[in-house]
Amino acid sequence: MFESAEIGHKISKAEFREQEPDLRERLIDAQSALRELGKFPLLIIIGGVDGAGKGETVNLLNEWMDPRHIVTRAFGEATDEESQRPPMWRFWRALPPKGKTGILFGSWYTQPILDRVMRNTRPADLIASIEEIRHFEQMLVDEGALVLKFWFHLSKKAQEKRLNDLHDDPKTRWRVTDKDWEHFKNYNRFRSVSEQMLRETSTGNAPWFIVEGADANYRHLTVGHHIISALEGRMAKPRVLPSVAAAPRSPPLDQRNVLNVLDYSASLSKSDYRRQLEKYQGELSGLTRSKSFRKRSLVVVFEGNDAAGKGGAIRRVTAALDARFYRIIPIAAPTAEELAQPYLWRFWHQLPGHGQVTIFDRSWYGRVLVERVEGYCSEADWMRAYHEINDFEEQLVRNDVTLVKFWLAITPEEQLKRFTEREQTSFKNYKITEDDWRNRDKWADYEHAVCDMVERSSTNKASWTLLSANDKRYARIQVLKTLCERLEQDQ
Amino acid sequence: MFESAEIGHKISKAEFREQEPDLRERLIDAQSALRELGKFPLLIIIGGVDGAGKGETVNLLNEWMDPRHIVTRAFGEATDEESQRPPMWRFWRALPPKGKTGILFGSWYTQPILDRVMRNTRPADLIASIEEIRHFEQMLVDEGALVLKFWFHLSKKAQEKRLNDLHDDPKTRWRVTDKDWEHFKNYNRFRSVSEQMLRETSTGNAPWFIVEGADANYRHLTVGHHIISALEGRMAKPRVLPSVAAAPRSPPLDQRNVLNVLDYSASLSKSDYRRQLEKYQGELSGLTRSKSFRKRSLVVVFEGNDAAGKGGAIRRVTAALDARFYRIIPIAAPTAEELAQPYLWRFWHQLPGHGQVTIFDRSWYGRVLVERVEGYCSEADWMRAYHEINDFEEQLVRNDVTLVKFWLAITPEEQLKRFTEREQTSFKNYKITEDDWRNRDKWADYEHAVCDMVERSSTNKASWTLLSANDKRYARIQVLKTLCERLEQDQ
Numbered sequence: 001m002f003e004s005a006e007i008g009h010k011i012s013k014a015e016f017r018e019q020e021p022d023l024r025e026r027l028i029d030a031q032s033a034l035r036e037l038g039k040f041p042l043l044i045i046i047g048g049v050d051g052a053g054k055g056e057t058v059n060l061l062n063e064w065m066d067p068r069h070i071v072t073r074a075f076g077e078a079t080d081e082e083s084q085r086p087p088m089w090r091f092w093r094a095l096p097p098k099g100k101t102g103i104l105f106g107s108w109y110t111q112p113i114l115d116r117v118m119r120n121t122r123p124a125d126l127i128a129s130i131e132e133i134r135h136f137e138q139m140l141v142d143e144g145a146l147v148l149k150f151w152f153h154l155s156k157k158a159q160e161k162r163l164n165d166l167h168d169d170p171k172t173r174w175r176v177t178d179k180d181w182e183h184f185k186n187y188n189r190f191r192s193v194s195e196q197m198l199r200e201t202s203t204g205n206a207p208w209f210i211v212e213g214a215d216a217n218y219r220h221l222t223v224g225h226h227i228i229s230a231l232e233g234r235m236a237k238p239r240v241l242p243s244v245a246a247a248p249r250s251p252p253l254d255q256r257n258v259l260n261v262l263d264y265s266a267s268l269s270k271s272d273y274r275r276q277l278e279k280y281q282g283e284l285s286g287l288t289r290s291k292s293f294r295k296r297s298l299v300v301v302f303e304g305n306d307a308a309g310k311g312g313a314i315r316r317v318t319a320a321l322d323a324r325f326y327r328i329i330p331i332a333a334p335t336a337e338e339l340a341q342p343y344l345w346r347f348w349h350q351l352p353g354h355g356q357v358t359i360f361d362r363s364w365y366g367r368v369l370v371e372r373v374e375g376y377c378s379e380a381d382w383m384r385a386y387h388e389i390n391d392f393e394e395q396l397v398r399n400d401v402t403l404v405k406f407w408l409a410i411t412p413e414e415q416l417k418r419f420t421e422r423e424q425t426s427f428k429n430y431k432i433t434e435d436d437w438r439n440r441d442k443w444a445d446y447e448h449a450v451c452d453m454v455e456r457s458s459t460n461k462a463s464w465t466l467l468s469a470n471d472k473r474y475a476r477i478q479v480l481k482t483l484c485e486r487l488e489q490d491q
Numbered sequence: 492m493f494e495s496a497e498i499g500h501k502i503s504k505a506e507f508r509e510q511e512p513d514l515r516e517r518l519i520d521a522q523s524a525l526r527e528l529g530k531f532p533l534l535i536i537i538g539g540v541d542g543a544g545k546g547e548t549v550n551l552l553n554e555w556m557d558p559r560h561i562v563t564r565a566f567g568e569a570t571d572e573e574s575q576r577p578p579m580w581r582f583w584r585a586l587p588p589k590g591k592t593g594i595l596f597g598s599w600y601t602q603p604i605l606d607r608v609m610r611n612t613r614p615a616d617l618i619a620s621i622e623e624i625r626h627f628e629q630m631l632v633d634e635g636a637l638v639l640k641f642w643f644h645l646s647k648k649a650q651e652k653r654l655n656d657l658h659d660d661p662k663t664r665w666r667v668t669d670k671d672w673e674h675f676k677n678y679n680r681f682r683s684v685s686e687q688m689l690r691e692t693s694t695g696n697a698p699w700f701i702v703e704g705a706d707a708n709y710r711h712l713t714v715g716h717h718i719i720s721a722l723e724g725r726m727a728k729p730r731v732l733p734s735v736a737a738a739p740r741s742p743p744l745d746q747r748n749v750l751n752v753l754d755y756s757a758s759l760s761k762s763d764y765r766r767q768l769e770k771y772q773g774e775l776s777g778l779t780r781s782k783s784f785r786k787r788s789l790v791v792v793f794e795g796n797d798a799a800g801k802g803g804a805i806r807r808v809t810a811a812l813d814a815r816f817y818r819i820i821p822i823a824a825p826t827a828e829e830l831a832q833p834y835l836w837r838f839w840h841q842l843p844g845h846g847q848v849t850i851f852d853r854s855w856y857g858r859v860l861v862e863r864v865e866g867y868c869s870e871a872d873w874m875r876a877y878h879e880i881n882d883f884e885e886q887l888v889r890n891d892v893t894l895v896k897f898w899l900a901i902t903p904e905e906q907l908k909r910f911t912e913r914e915q916t917s918f919k920n921y922k923i924t925e926d927d928w929r930n931r932d933k934w935a936d937y938e939h940a941v942c943d944m945v946e947r948s949s950t951n952k953a954s955w956t957l958l959s960a961n962d963k964r965y966a967r968i969q970v971l972k973t974l975c976e977r978l979e980q981d982q
Contacts, residue, residue, distance in 0.1 A: 122615065127618065195951060252495070384694075
């Protein structure tokens with residue numbers, strides 16, 4: 001794989017000078033066009049061996065292009081903020097919005113490669129990382145990003161020479177660290193692990209470009225040419241999205257489903273409710289103040305029919321929590337900033353740190369519910385969303401998050417009663433809109449979408465709790481009880 | 492994930508009888524249309540818990556449809572033939588050609604799930620299996636297949652009841668084996684492992700349909716309806732293939748590449764040649780007759796410029812081998828039978844068993860060489876081929892195959908000399924065709940394709956050996972020597 005980057009590629013100074021002005025102009029032009037178009041981001045990932053000139057070329061790119069529209073990010077040790085969240089969180093924060101360019105200097109590739117080189121992980125772990133990366137990049141590409149990945153390579157001899165040269169010159173000695181020499185000792189392992197990683201993650205959608213790093217002129221021009229040709233190519237012909245090969249399932253033939261088999265007569269007397277409310281709120285309060293929770297987080301998703309009582313249930317939860325440590329995120333139509341990013345971005349953005357709680361009033365499931373039913377996204381988009389959501393939730397659960405997902409279900413009759421009541425009660429009037437009535441007309445479509453959602457996203461570790469909410473008291477107690485149980489399990 | 496298959500779905504006998512005739516007719520019609528169209532195969536995979544009625548429904552499908560155009564295959568213990576080859580070999584052999592229907596009863600899912608349930612493998616191994624399956628199915632879909640996967644589920648209670656019922660009836664007692672009860676003891680683990688497997692492999696292109704198995708009428712009709720709606724849907728609208736997001740690399744800016752840096756002056760005197768020929772042929776003969784080779788296989792790929800001397804080199808290799816144990820596969824344009832299958836199919840078909848050698852005179856690399864350059868396949872096709880080929884070769888190497896890949900390189904001048912000589916020598920005349928001259932005109936395109944190929948498919952375990960073949964004697968000895976070295980390494 002690296003053969004072609006070990007044959008001494010070289011561009012003379014004269015040729016470099018001759019080619020540079022034209023390349024710069026085309027880069028600047030393409031960058032403006034990208035910005036004006038505003039349809040997709042350009043994401044450039046730079047990796048490779050130490051001393052292969054990554055920094056130099058990144059700096060030159062910033063010089064060649066308009067740096068105001070480039071976000072260059074390097075990643076060192078994780079900050080406190082970062083280490084309390086799934087490893088991918090820092091990278092989600094660094095994604096460029098549509099129309100902009102992001103240069104990631106070090107990336108999601110760095111840690112899995114080093115971990116395997118240093119034998120902190122096993123071969124199968126590397127494969128798992130590779131697949132996570134493939135899924136993640138596929139998602140970026142499906143969401144529109146143009147992803148270009150450059151690997152700067154040096155042969156073993158060339159790396160040794162480069163490190164020695166840098167070290168011998170007093171002006172550059174500071175650039176060679178002990179870590180660099182330690183990595184060099186592992187050159188062969190590094191080469192072999194990187195090779196597997198690159199090979200497996202070099203897809204048609206996000207291919208690696210391997211660049212010999214020894215000669216700066218060759219390296220700069222090669223990277224510049226790849227960027228410009230990919231960018232011009234992408235702008236010249238619009239992307240074609242694949243069709244979904246197999247149709248999604250139709251509703252069950254016998255009309256039974258997980259929603260209509262719920263027991264909608266379940267209810268609780270006022271006194272039972274008061275007693276249990278106190279009990280479970282007390283428990284919840286204790287659990288979220290416990291020592292073990294200081295190393296964990298809680299994410300709660302509330303979904304449900306319109307007027308199912310999400311707001312009321314959420315208030316019964318937060319009453320038990322310390323206001324400094326929770327946040328409620330009501331999900332409405334996305335903002336312009338949010339629309340310029342992959343759809344999961346705004347949810348990643350809101351992930352709690354340790355000891356904290358985030359409550360989503362509606363959530364990422366909008367993709368497979370309202371967006372599916374109302375046709376706000378294509379069939380291919382919502383079909384792939386199940387998998388993307390599962391990947392997302394798996395990362396949460398694997399990284400010390402207790403994730404609880406509620407669907408509050410009411411019957412059509414109960415909803416009608418509540419809608420009418422809302423219309424007739426002046427202080428509840430704001431709660432009922434045209435949209436609510438319109439959604440109600442699509443009851444069957446939503447029901448079908450909810451059942452598909454449960455089937456495709458209820459997992460052992462992130463199961464859906466489907467609750468009959470015809471009786472609000474019953475539903476609220478179930479919510480509190482479930483939260484306590486799940487927190488206890490994860491303690 | 493299984494919630495909706497544990498709620499007691501049921502279809503009455505009367506309703507079943509009412510629906511069946513129409514469903515049958517539509518299935519038969521769609522099956523004929525599929526055959527007449529001849530554009531893609533229908534692949535149905537049936538999995539699930541024991542006793543959930545898999546056999547019953549498969550039999551009924553064969554009754555409903557025209558069984559002459561269905562290939563139903565079940566998979567038990569591996570045969571001798573199968574156990575000497577990569578695990579996927581048996582499944583490749585069972586793939587239906589375009590226009591036909593294949594029903595796989597048990598499949599590539601069975602072993603990874605059971606291995607994990609029985610704790611023969613670790614969690615990371617399961618993830619690796621999942622990803623292999625995803626790649627494989629993606630390839631099938633990219634090659635055109637309509638893949639439908641059904642998982643027949645029973646709740647724990649329902650499975651216990653079903654097994655007891657079968658056991659209590661003397662007529663069906665034989666159907667309940669000790670293995671079934673042993674699996675039942677592991678019900679919870681089986682459920683949780685299957686859930687992960689299904690969730691991760693349920694993609695937009697090849698989704699799982701989970702079917703509650705307890706009621707036969709519901710199960711039959713549900714499967715029938717899914718098949719017919721997917722099949723009719725696919726025939727109603729042609730598949731849209733995605734565009735490639737990022738352009739493939741252009742040739743290096745400085746025109747240096749792995750081919751033109753080879754030393755084309757390398758040569759061998761006649762006497763040196765004779766001496767070394769004898770030496771290495773002797774070694775090779777010994778290595779392929781050794782005890783350790785009885786548990787291994789050898790696959791050799793010969794690619795190279797036209798007139799580079801592949802045939803001559805192959806003859807020097809086979810002279811050292813026992814004719815009973817090797818096969819030479821010359822790769823020409825695919826036959827009709829081969830065209831009805833994914834493009835790697837014909838190569839899988841030819842894999843050697845233990846103690847055997849297969850020599851490919853040209854190979855699967857045709858996809859990224861001639862098919863790319865001549866435009867016989869789309870850019871998306873050959874871009875994905877690198878990855879598919881790497882997956883394929885990895886399976887070989889992981890399963891006791893020594894894989895050696897040669898590129899015999901000659902210079903344009905040397906080729907011209909040989910072409911002219913062939914034209915002027917009557918008994919070599921057949922060796923030179925119009926095609927050869929045409930290919931020669933595209934020298935630069937081929938060179939670029941070869942360099943991309945080496946960059947993207949030369950791996951630690953399946954590296955390319957690039958040989959200067961301007962001197963035939965030198966090249967032949969290098970071939971023999973490399974084979975000996977690689978066989979020795981793997982011993």
